[in-house]
Amino acid sequence: MKIKVIEGKRIHECLIKKNIRLDMLLKQIGILLDMPCGGNHTCGKCKVRVSGKLSTLTKDERKLLTEDEVKNNIRLACFTKVFGDINIYPNVDATDTLSMITLPKYNLTGKGYGLAVDIGTTTVAMQLYDLSTGKMLSEALGVNAQGSFGADVISRIQNAADNGNKYQQDAIQNQLNLMAKDCITQAGVDYINKSVITGNTTMLHFYEGLEVKNLATAPFTPTSLFGMKSNHTLVKSPIYLPKCIGSYIGADITCTILATEMIHHSDKIELLADLGTNGEVVLNIYGKLYCASTAAGPAFEGANLTFGMKAGKGAIAKVSIKANKVFYKTVGNTPAKGICGSGILDAVSIMLELKIIDETGHIDSEFEGPGKIIYHNEELAWQIPGTKISVTQKDIRQIQLAKSAIFAGIKTLLKKENLSPEDIDTFYIAGGFGHYMNRHSAANIGLFPKELEDRIKLIGNGALSGAATLLLDTDQRVNEKSIISKSKEIELSGNPTFSEHYVDGMLFSHY
Numbered sequence: 020m021k022i023k024v025i026e027g028k029r030i031h032e033c034l035i036k037k038n039i040r041l042d043m044l045l046k047q048i049g050i051l052l053d054m055p056c057g058g059n060h061t062c063g064k065c066k067v068r069v070s071g072k073l074s075t076l077t078k079d080e081r082k083l084l085t086e087d088e089v090k091n092n093i094r095l096a097c098f099t100k101v102f103g104d105i106n107i108y109p110n111v112d113a114t115d116t117l118s119m120i121t122l123p124k125y126n127l128t129g130k131g132y133g134l135a136v137d138i139g140t141t142t143v144a145m146q147l148y149d150l151s152t153g154k155m156l157s158e159a160l161g162v163n164a165q166g167s168f169g170a171d172v173i174s175r176i177q178n179a180a181d182n183g184n185k186y187q188q189d190a191i192q193n194q195l196n197l198m199a200k201d202c203i204t205q206a207g208v209d210y211i212n213k214s215v216i217t218g219n220t221t222m223l224h225f226y227e228g229l230e231v232k233n234l235a236t237a238p239f240t241p242t243s244l245f246g247m248k249s250n251h252t253l254v255k256s257p258i259y260l261p262k263c264i265g266s267y268i269g270a271d272i273t274c275t276i277l278a279t280e281m282i283h284h285s286d287k288i289e290l291l292a293d294l295g296t297n298g299e300v301v302l303n304i305y306g307k308l309y310c311a312s313t314a315a316g317p318a319f320e321g322a323n324l325t326f327g328m329k330a331g332k333g334a335i336a337k338v339s340i341k342a343n344k345v346f347y348k349t350v351g352n353t354p355a356k357g358i359c360g361s362g363i364l365d366a367v368s369i370m371l372e373l374k375i376i377d378e379t380g381h382i383d384s385e386f387e388g389p390g391k392i393i394y395h396n397e398e399l400a401w402q403i404p405g406t407k408i409s410v411t412q413k414d415i416r417q418i419q420l421a422k423s424a425i426f427a428g429i430k431t432l433l434k435k436e437n438l439s440p441e442d443i444d445t446f447y448i449a450g451g452f453g454h455y456m457n458r459h460s461a462a463n464i465g466l467f468p469k470e471l472e473d474r475i476k477l478i479g480n481g482a483l484s485g486a487a488t489l490l491l492d493t494d495q496r497v498n499e500k501s502i503i504s505k506s507k508e509i510e511l512s513g514n515p516t517f518s519e520h521y522v523d524g525m526l527f528s529h530y
C-alpha cells in the first residue's frame with residue numbers, strides 16, 4: 020500500500036508491505052539508525068521521534084524507554100510497525116530535541132487545534148496540539164530569526180534603539196507564521212483555533228511591536244507585562260500571551276513554574292534553574308517564590324563558541340574518559356561537525372580532570388596526554404582526540420562567565436533566606452541544554468553547588484510545557500495568576516552578594 024512519510028518539509032510517498040517495521044521503512048527513505056543489537060530488541064538505541072499510524076507500544080518496548088520519552092512520541096524502530104501515514108521529526112536526534120517536555124496535571128477545556136510557542140532568545144519551539152485529546156501532532160524548531168540583530172536581549176534592544184523595532188518584529192512574526200504552516204502541513208490539519216505564545220519580557224515586546232528601550236535602562240520599566248490577548252494573530256488564530264513576573268523574569272518563567280507545579284508545593288523548599296541565554300533562577304520557600312535573572316549568555320546553547328553549534332546532527336554531545344582515553348559521541352552518530360552545550364560541559368570537565376586547565380581556566384601549553392594542544396586562530400586550544408574540533412581559551416572564558424552567572428544567582432537566592440544547598444528538596448533544571456547535560460560534569464565545573472547534583476529533576480523546555488498547559492486547559496490561568504502574586508523579583512545587578520559569588524564562581528576551585 021501507499022503511505023506518506025512526512026519529514027519536516029519533505030514528504031515521501033512510500034510503497035510499503037503490510038506490517039513493515041519502522042527501521043526498514045526509514046532505510047527506504049535514506050534514514051539509517053544506530054542499531055547496535057541489530058534489531059534484536061535488547062539495546063534500546065534505535066530511538067525515533069515519530070507519530071501517526073503505528074503499532075501500539077508493547078511491554079518490552081516500554082521497558083527500554085523512559086516515561087518522558089514515551090510522552091514525547093519516542094519509539095524504538097525495531098519494535099514498531101507502520102500501518103499508514105506517519106510524521107517523523109527530522110534533523111535532530113530523537114533524544115536531543117530541544118522541545119522534550121513534561122506537562123503537569125491538566126484538564127482538557129478546548130476543541131479543535133492549537134499552537135503552543137516558546138520564543139527563546141536563541142531558539143524558537145512550537146508544537147501543534149489536538150485540543151480535544153491533548154495529543155501533540157507536530158512540532159517545529161528553529162534558531163530565532165532575530166539572531167542577526169544581536170545574540171542577546173541587550174544587543175537587540177540596542178539595535179532597536181538605532182533602527183526601530185519593526186525589523187525584529189517582522190523577523191519573529193514571519194518566522195512563527197512559517198513554522199506554524201510547517202506544523203499544519205505535518206499534522207495534516209486545516210486550521211488553528213488558538214495559540215499561546217510565551218517568551219521572556221523582551222521577546223514578547225518585540226513580538227507585539229512595543230517600545231523596548233526602557234527595558235535596558237534603570238528602572239527597567241516594561242511597556243507591558245502581558246497576561247492578555249495579542250493584537251496579532253498566528254495563522255489567523257487569536258493568541259494569548261501569558262503574564263511576565265517582571266522586566267527580566269518573563270512569561271517563559273511563569274510557564275516554567277507552572278510546569279513544575281511548584282505553587283502547589285507549599286511544604287517544600289525547591290530551586291529551579293532555566294539554563295538558557297538568560298539564566299533564570301527561582302527559589303520556592305514554602306510557597307513564596309523568589310526569582311532572579313542572570314545573563315548566562317548563549318554558550319550553553321552552543322552559540323559564541325569557536326566550534327559551537329546547536330544539538331543537531333554532527334554536534335559532539337558527549338565527551339567521556341576511561342583509562343586515560345577520551346571518547347566522544349555526536350548527535351545522530353555522524354562525523355563531528357561542532358560541539359553543543361552538553362558536549363562543551365563534558366569537555367571542560369575532562370580538561371579539569373586531566374589538568375589541561377588550572378583553576379583559573381588557563382590552558383597549559385605544555386600539556387602532554389590525550390588530545391593535542393594546538394593554536395586555533397592564535398588561541399591556545401585543546402583538540403578533542405579523533406576530531407578536528409577544539410576547545411579554545413576563549414571558549415573556556417565563555418563557559419566560566421556562563422557558569423558563574425548561574426552559580427552566583429543560586430547562591431544569592433539561598434543567602435536571602437539563609438539556606439544552604441542541603442536544604443533544597445528538589446532542584447528542577449529546565450531548558451533543552453539542561454535536559455541532556457551530564458549532571459556530574461555540570462557539578463564538576465561549578466555550574467551549581469555539588470550538593471544539588473543528586474536532587475536534580477529535569478523538566479526539558481518548561482516554558483513550552485507551560486504554554487501547552489495554558490493552551491489545553493484555560494482554567495490554568497488561575498494558577499498563572501497565583502504564580503504572579505506569589506513571586507518577587509530579586510535584582511542581581513549591583514547586589515553585593517551576587518558580585519561576590521560571581522567572582523568566586525569564575526574559578527574552577529570546586530573541582
Ligand code: FES
Binds near residue numbers: 053054059062063064
Ligand atoms: S536496534 Fe536494538 S532495540 Fe532496536
